[in-house]
Amino acid sequence: VNFQEGTANLKRELESRGMLEAKAQVETLEKEREELLSKPHQQEPERAAAQERIKAIADRLNEISARSVGVSFESLCTSKKPGVAGLLQTPSLGSVVYLFLVVLVLPGVAVALTLSIVEYTGQMRLEQIQSRVQAMDERINAAVRLNEKPANPCSDGVANKLGASSALAIRLSQDTKTPYCFWEYLEPGSEDVVAKDYWGSNNLLEKREYYLGGTLLAEDLFEWGGADCFKRREFFDSQKRVSIVDCFSEAGIAHSKRYRIIGNQFIERSNSMRSGIPPMLRWFFYR
């Protein structure tokens, strides 16, 4: 036992707690012990008495230590710090609190971080898709913008005529399920369909679909009859579920943007993007 180190540690602890009286007691005991040790005790009874007194001093120091610092005096007599293994075996009360905090908070942080990264990458991908779809929309619209409004979109000549003035080839197909037709927009020189326009009754455009490598990316649904959400653009995720719904007015101004988060639930986001209405819908676009 390193007695001097023990008393030094004890005095420091007592001082930090403002227990100056106890500190003075320790100093007195320390001094008394030093005196007893320095005095040569030749005779047996004297030596035994001194030994007994030294033991009593140690007991008293132990009491002071336990009552003020909460540890035995012996444990203060070493400056050896417990290693990592020691700390794991006998963690302090403070470290147990930190341990619980870490256990409680860390998974939350980790999950939030992972979700954020997944969301960010997903968002990036979505933005790419959105701009691709918008670019495709404009490309298709450009092809028909300066042409005459077709009287019957399902007639053979209209698609060929429009296709000739467009960067995209337009192929007319008859819908097998309905009496109406659809136009397929193809990259020149390839059979890759990049978009499809579905024509409904009264020669009205009902739906436009956008494709990439055969995968449906998004579709525009048109609602006639003065609806606020004149053009509804729905984006699809990898599971072909609607992931974003954009609403545009007839003037092409965004009304709302809704994101699917879980199940069939959507959250509302602000949307500043503009997306024009296809020119073939209204006669004035052809002028």
Next chain:
Amino acid sequence: MSHMPNAHMNCSHQERLPFSLGLLVFFTLLAAPTALVWLRSFPDSPADLVFFIMLPMLFVGVAYDTTELVLSLALQPRPLPQARLTSFPPVAVLMTVCDDVCREALKGLGSQSYPNYSVFILDDSLDEEERMLVDRAGHAVLRRARRQGHKAGNLNFWLDTYGTSYKYFVILDSDSIISEDFVERMVEYAEHPLNAGVAVFQSKVVPWNTRELFPRLLGAVAPLRMYILELVANRTGTMLSLGHNNLMRTTSAQQVGGFHEYLTAEDTVLTLMLSAIGQETKLVDVTSYEAEPRDVLRFARRTIRWAKQTVELFRLPWQRASFRLKAILCYHLYSYSVPAISLCLLLVAVFGSLQESGEPRSPPMPTSLGIQIGSIHSCLTTVAVAMYFWAIPMTLRFVLAIKTHVPIRYVLAHCLLCMSLGFCLAVHIAAGMLRTALGCKVSFAPTNGLSAKRANQQTLQAFIGCMLPAFAYCMLILLGIIRHHSPTIMSLISIALGLFSTVLVILFWFYRDTRSAENIQ
């Protein structure tokens, strides 16, 4: 004493299994709702993120409560063995008094059936009238020249003066009442060789002042609490000394150098110090009595003091003490902090949704829970989730209440009372804990004493002081709700109204109890 190491080793081994089982149940109950919410959510804003990360914190209390109740139903009681007494070692009955003499408690002190006992009243009273009452009781009175170290100093004074003459000592508070066979029965436990590793034998403490409504409600669930402690704390090795109405081995107390005078929670400190040398505290099947706080003020003061004392314990490392006890202390720290955490989160829920240049957006909780605006409100879902996880512990508590013959209406009333008091005192408790954490000393005044009357005047101001934040808080919530036009946030109104009503209940109680206290005086 030769039995001690083996007995202790056996005990530790037997306790490890239920404790591990408890940990497993606890973490399962904590992880299940957290995962459920996490899987349905996405942190969309800083406020969302706060919720996302803090969610497990909110579920800790429910998980802990449920674990305790599940273990109480699953574990079988293992009462400590009792010895047939052939010899009667000397026992000292110590009653600590500090200007809080209780006549009812003094009366029964000298009528123990145990043949070899002495009564000491360790009197720290300053009031002359109180001192006279103590002197007239007819027992040995021990007074110190200087009052230092609070109750611990008082006990240490006796330990230094008479400790060597007694094998055991019983600690009683000034309001403790014990039955005639209390000492005898406690010694029967202490004398059994298989209990050699147990240093503190804690009796089951129930209240005796049940004529008034407030202490009756507070103490109504005491038998239930003791039942849980006997089954869970005893079996898992997490029993803490209650500081009074217990019997202690003198040698054990001396072995750890006596009672800690720097920290005011001398009972918990002693348990920790004893556990560091491999000795335990156990609850035994002996019933004793104490007085619960008479009114809200005294209850508030006691709760705040306990919270501060818990924080104070964290000033020392307690490296050698049992991990299980340290885990329990962490939970105590949590339980005092959780009302303040919940209130902060509710504010975040309301005002976190008003960010982005004041434009209302979906509030954090709904976004976290991924509920469509206009359909089922996510706040209500949160409440539903919480209710679901509260419904389980409440049902289990009712089962245990029936088992321990505690009326269910008392269990309900106790829960409501504690919740409303927790809300009203949340700010005050948090402030007290913070001050203690920053190094402020904890003042110690007995709960029902003379000095308590003086302290109550301060507490009265403090109580009104802590009602103001509660009101301000409710106003803030309402302001948030009014500013927020989204119907989703409107569901928070129910919570705010609940908080308002609890404040009113507390105010009513406070007024009533203050008036009745005045009438008594």
